[in-house]
Amino acid sequence: xxxxxxxxxxxxxxxxxxxxxxxxxxxxxxxxxxxxxxxxxxxxxxxxxxxxxxxxxxxxxxxxxxxxxxxxxxxxxxxxxxxxxxxxxxxxxxxxxxxxxxxxxxxxxxxxxxxxxxxxxxxxxxxxxxxxxxxxxxxxxxxxxxxxxxxxxxxxxxxxxxxxxxxxxxxxxxxxxxxxxxxxxxxxxxxxxxxxxxxxxxxxxxxxxxxxxxxxxxxxxxxxxxxxxxxxxxxxxxxxxxxxxxxxxxxxxxxxxxxxxxxxxxxxxxxxxxxxxxxxxxxxxxxxxxxxxxxxxxxxxxxxxxxxxxxxxxxxxxxxxxxxxxxxxxxxxxxxxxxxxxxx
Amino acid sequence: xxxxxxxxxxxxxxxxxxxxxxxxxxxxxxxxxxxxxxxxxxxxxxxxxxxxxxxxxxxxxxxxxxxxxxxxxxxxxxxxxxxxxxxxxxxxxxxxxxxxxxxxxxxxxxxxxxxxxxxxxxxxxxxxxxxxxxxxxxxxxxxxxxxxxxxxxxxxxxxxxxxxxxxxxxxxxxxxxxxxxxxxxxxxxxxxxxxxxxxxxxxxxxxxxxxxxxxxxxxxxxxxxxxxxxxxxxxxxxxxxxxxxxxxxxxxxxxxxxxxxxxxxxxxxxxxxxxxxxxxxxxxxxx
Amino acid sequence: xxxxxxxxxxxxxxxxxxxxxxxxxxxxxxxxxxxxxxxxxxxxxxxxxxxxxxxxxxxxxxxxxxxxxxxxxxxxxxxxxxxxxxxxxxxxxxxxxxxxxxxxxxxxxxxxxxxxxxxxxxxxxxxxxxxxxxxxxxxxxxxxxxxxxxxxxxxxxxxxxxxxxxxxxxxxxxxxxxxxxxxxxxxxxxxxxxxxxxxxxxxxxxxxxxxxxxxxxxxxxxxxxxxxxxxxxxxxxxxxxxxxxxxxxxxxxxxxxxxxxxxxxxxxxxxxxxxxxxxxxxxxxxxxxxxxxxxxxxxxxxxxxxxxxxxxxxxxxxxxxxxxxxxxxxxxxxxxxxxxxxx
Numbered sequence: 001x002x003x004x005x006x007x008x009x010x011x012x013x014x015x016x017x018x019x020x021x022x023x024x025x026x027x028x029x030x031x032x033x034x035x036x037x038x039x040x041x042x043x044x045x046x047x048x049x050x051x052x053x054x055x056x057x058x059x060x061x062x063x064x065x066x067x068x069x070x071x072x073x074x075x076x077x078x079x080x081x082x083x084x085x086x087x088x089x090x091x092x093x094x095x096x097x098x099x100x101x102x103x104x105x106x107x108x109x110x111x112x113x114x115x116x117x118x119x120x121x122x123x124x125x126x127x128x129x130x131x132x133x134x135x136x137x138x139x140x141x142x143x144x145x146x147x148x149x150x151x152x153x154x155x156x157x158x159x160x161x162x163x164x165x166x167x168x169x170x171x172x173x174x175x176x177x178x179x180x181x182x183x184x185x186x187x188x189x190x191x192x193x194x195x196x197x198x199x200x201x202x203x204x205x206x207x208x209x210x211x212x213x214x215x216x217x218x219x220x221x222x223x224x225x226x227x228x229x230x231x232x233x234x235x236x237x238x239x240x241x242x243x244x245x246x247x248x249x250x251x252x253x254x255x256x257x258x259x260x261x262x263x264x265x266x267x268x269x270x271x272x273x274x275x276x277x278x279x280x281x282x283x284x285x286x287x288x289x290x291x292x293x294x295x296x297x298x299x300x301x302x303x304x305x306x307x308x309x310x311x312x313x314x315x316x317x318x319x320x321x322x323x324x325x326x327x328x329x330x331x332x333x334x335x336x337x338x339x340x341x342x343x344x
Numbered sequence: 345x346x347x348x349x350x351x352x353x354x355x356x357x358x359x360x361x362x363x364x365x366x367x368x369x370x371x372x373x374x375x376x377x378x379x380x381x382x383x384x385x386x387x388x389x390x391x392x393x394x395x396x397x398x399x400x401x402x403x404x405x406x407x408x409x410x411x412x413x414x415x416x417x418x419x420x421x422x423x424x425x426x427x428x429x430x431x432x433x434x435x436x437x438x439x440x441x442x443x444x445x446x447x448x449x450x451x452x453x454x455x456x457x458x459x460x461x462x463x464x465x466x467x468x469x470x471x472x473x474x475x476x477x478x479x480x481x482x483x484x485x486x487x488x489x490x491x492x493x494x495x496x497x498x499x500x501x502x503x504x505x506x507x508x509x510x511x512x513x514x515x516x517x518x519x520x521x522x523x524x525x526x527x528x529x530x531x532x533x534x535x536x537x538x539x540x541x542x543x544x545x546x547x548x549x550x551x552x553x554x555x556x557x558x559x560x561x562x563x564x565x566x567x568x569x570x571x572x573x574x575x576x577x578x579x580x581x582x583x584x585x586x587x588x589x590x591x592x593x594x595x596x597x598x599x600x601x602x603x604x605x606x607x608x609x610x611x612x613x614x615x616x617x618x619x620x621x622x623x624x625x626x627x628x629x630x631x
Numbered sequence: 632x633x634x635x636x637x638x639x640x641x642x643x644x645x646x647x648x649x650x651x652x653x654x655x656x657x658x659x660x661x662x663x664x665x666x667x668x669x670x671x672x673x674x675x676x677x678x679x680x681x682x683x684x685x686x687x688x689x690x691x692x693x694x695x696x697x698x699x700x701x702x703x704x705x706x707x708x709x710x711x712x713x714x715x716x717x718x719x720x721x722x723x724x725x726x727x728x729x730x731x732x733x734x735x736x737x738x739x740x741x742x743x744x745x746x747x748x749x750x751x752x753x754x755x756x757x758x759x760x761x762x763x764x765x766x767x768x769x770x771x772x773x774x775x776x777x778x779x780x781x782x783x784x785x786x787x788x789x790x791x792x793x794x795x796x797x798x799x800x801x802x803x804x805x806x807x808x809x810x811x812x813x814x815x816x817x818x819x820x821x822x823x824x825x826x827x828x829x830x831x832x833x834x835x836x837x838x839x840x841x842x843x844x845x846x847x848x849x850x851x852x853x854x855x856x857x858x859x860x861x862x863x864x865x866x867x868x869x870x871x872x873x874x875x876x877x878x879x880x881x882x883x884x885x886x887x888x889x890x891x892x893x894x895x896x897x898x899x900x901x902x903x904x905x906x907x908x909x910x911x912x913x914x915x916x917x918x919x920x921x922x923x924x925x926x927x928x929x930x931x932x933x934x935x936x937x938x939x940x941x942x943x944x945x946x947x948x949x950x951x952x953x954x955x956x957x958x959x960x961x962x963x964x965x966x967x968x969x970x971x972x973x974x
Contacts, residue, residue: 003471003484033754058757061781066753093461121693121772176878189750189771196750198777224481231472233461241422241455242528243448243476288462291481318745318752319731 082301085275102160107137124200134262193271193324273331473527
């Protein structure tokens with residue numbers, strides 16, 4: 001018998017972190033502006049040392065204003081979606097669950113539309129409105145999804161689907177009645193999922209610090225329940241008998257996964273397939289133990305989005321595709337492959 | 345309750361008067377349950393007030409036809425529901441008041457089916473039985489592995505260690521589920537109709553194993569069943585329920601009476617006493 | 632199994648990196664020559680685009696404060712109408728980049744492209760070292776913010792009416808240091824508009840339905856650019872709606888009974904007859920008074936673009952709707968239009 005040990009988790013995460021590092025380097029290198037690896041390294045190094053005046057302004061712009069924030073955003077979004085997906089799959093006891101199944105993305109989209117109508121040129125309005133929309137949806141689905149005062153997987157799923165369709169109808173209604181070119185164009189990118197939005201505040205690092213704190217708190221909360229999730233996946237009643245506080249675990253996972261999804265969707269729109277597929281692929285490689293699945297999903301999701309975004313912005317240069325288009329193109333075949341193969 | 349290595353739970357030493365009997369492992373005192381109970385109307389009991397005791401090394405069979413309140417009794421014993429009235433104590437402690445993990449360390453409930461969402465290996469599954477012994481986010485210690493290994497050995501499942509759960513036969517799965525319950529190192533082992541999906545050989549094998557476990561490891565085993573002859577053969581005590589009422593508590597010989605059983609099970613039954621002192625129930629032919 | 636998985640992942644990643652790198656280098660060779668040749672000079676200009684000496688700060692048409700260098704030699708246009716305006720001003724030498732949709736005049740297609748109008752590539756823009764980027768409200772606010780964060784000046788135009796277009800043209804000319812050319816062009820356009828206005832003052836407005844899309848039926852609202860352009864051509868949309876692109880049911884069209892149906896197309900001329908045939912072949916439309924009378928006017932799609940070509944489209948529409956005012960000069964005007972629109 002070889003039970004999972006913290007050491008094994010650390011080794012695997014170290015390996016995946018190296019892969020992430022490689023992906024980040026690739027992404028920094030690719031782009032419409034030709035810049036060599038040496039120049040990138042020099043820019044990063046001097047930027048870290050605080051010697052900004054020694055860096056040619058173009059290099060600074062390309063590396064620190066255009067590419068690096070986008071990569072960081074991609075890491076955050078990919079990690080959030082993957083962990084949220086893993087969480088929802090356990091919570092809803094459904095391997096086909098993705099972070100959007102409970103309607104969070106529709107709520108965020110509705111918020112985004114409202115903000116595009118009211119304040120189309122205000123920076124940060126879309127993100128804030130989308131997050132509010134997501135939060136309200138989460139609360140609504142929670143209250144609809146309770147049964148006997150507790151979260152019930154089947155009821156929750158049903159409530160989420162109902163909420164998602166209702167919100168989609170509202171979105172369609174708004175789009176048709178408020179039709180104007182600006183609105184539709186802004187929404188198209190947001191609906192597909194897009195990492196190009198610049199941070200709403202001037203200080204990019206503060207923005208990312210803020211986002212990453214939220215991510216770590218929410219993902220950390222889910223991680224503390226990973227032993228419990230393993231048990232719940234073997235059967236909810238049995239888990240209860242073994243001493244798992246199933247109701248509390250479900251609530252923690254529901255809130256944390258929703259926060260992560262809301263976070264990702266607010267800053268980048270609804271990027272699809274990542275939350276569904278990354279946990280499955282990580283399960284295939286590393287097993288179903290959530291104590292390992294959560295950290296590997298974090299890293300796997302980050303790697304997936306960074307690579308997808310790199311492809312999205314370079315494959316048809318100089319036109320930039322939204323990253324959601326790339327995840328859909330790559331994700332669909334992977335999904336089909338997984339469905340035909342037993343998940344081990 | 346400490347989680348030290350040992351082949352069974354530790355009984356709290358109590359000073360007792362010289363010559364008195366040891367306190368019962370399980371004590372059920374006037375426990376009842378009803379779904380609807382308001383001040384105005386009398387409650388409709390799914391289980392009328394029932395009492396019985398059980399010691400270590402005893403197998404108790406809760407016997408009765410369908411809808412007799414057996415499942416309710418089991419839920420009460422497991423502490424999943426609080427009784428409407430009365431008390432249920434294990435080792436002197438009220439069961440429904442125990443904290444979740446402590447309860448899981450004392451009482452193990454063996455379910456029939458196990459619907460796994462994702463594939464799991466047998467040893468991983470059995471190891472899950474160690475969950476009550478540790479922090480929330482826990483990694484299994486060597487002791488946990490030892491205990492789990494012991495549990496698996498006790499059910500004769502060593503060979504199954506690396507198999508996948510969904511590739512086991514019905515009987516093998518049954519054993520593994522039992523092993524997980526044993527890994528909890530419980531005082532009280534509860535089984536809900538464990539023989540339902542087994543053939544006669546499987547049924548006998550299971551009950552023999554339970555008997556052995558009870559004897560060797562000093563478990564108290566409570567089995568909910570409607571198998572009359574198996575209960576008579578293997579249990580030390582029978583609690584006969586019908587339509588929520590407890591009709592009789594006692595040894596199989598005391599409880600099995602032809603007319604009574606006929607009335608309860610609504611079938612033409614005869615009771616025969618065998619030389620071992622245990623009764624046997626025979627279906628009277630219609631011809 | 633895990634070791635294999637790692638190997639596969641690393642192999643795929645490396646292969647992807649090499650493949651993309653190779654493709655990237657190939658395209659970078661062709662793209663790099665254009666900006667690199669102006670490398671030294673553009674580097675200097677890039678320095679001046681930082682707010683140091685010789686800059687001025689003003690508010691653009693979208694209400695944002697912009698700091699523009701006094702000397703503007705490299706301009707990128709992010710919308711087709713701005714490209715057309717720059718060419719009309721004769722300032723195309725200063726235009727170093729435009730979008731993939733900038734096709735009027737045809738020469739604009741040969742300029743380096745920075746992407747499409749909705750989501751142009753910031754990197755491509757940076758690579759061209761512009762002093763000034765001209766944008767419209769069609770471009771995403773994210774693009775504007777991203778560019779300004781990198782110290783690149785972005786001026787957004789927002790003409791809502793035909794007069795607004797004239798003002799925008801003036802602004803663009805001033806920004807690019809060609810005030811005289813701007814004055815000349817604007818004066819010319821204003822003169823044509825005034826001439827039209829003079830001829831049409833006594834005429835009542837022709838009631839038209841401007842069809843943006845037939846199925847589903849979309850038309851224009853009263854606050855749109857096209858509605859204003861129609862007024863200059865002596866026409867008025869029968870639809871009064873606050874929405875920009877209201878959708879109509881056909882019964883509504885029948886109730887309104889417009890005198891003329893107007894549509895826009897990239898190729899005019901022959902399109903007029905074809906459109907009429909098409910409308911006549913549709914069961915619902917053929918019974919409209921306008922269709923029965925053959926009153927279908929097709930004008931250039933310049934009518935939706937705030938650019939100099941708009942004037943031609945307005946004049947064309949005025950000729951079609953009020954032929955009695957223009958009889959003598961009709962032939963000469965048609966010829967002039969054909970050459971100017973660049974067909």
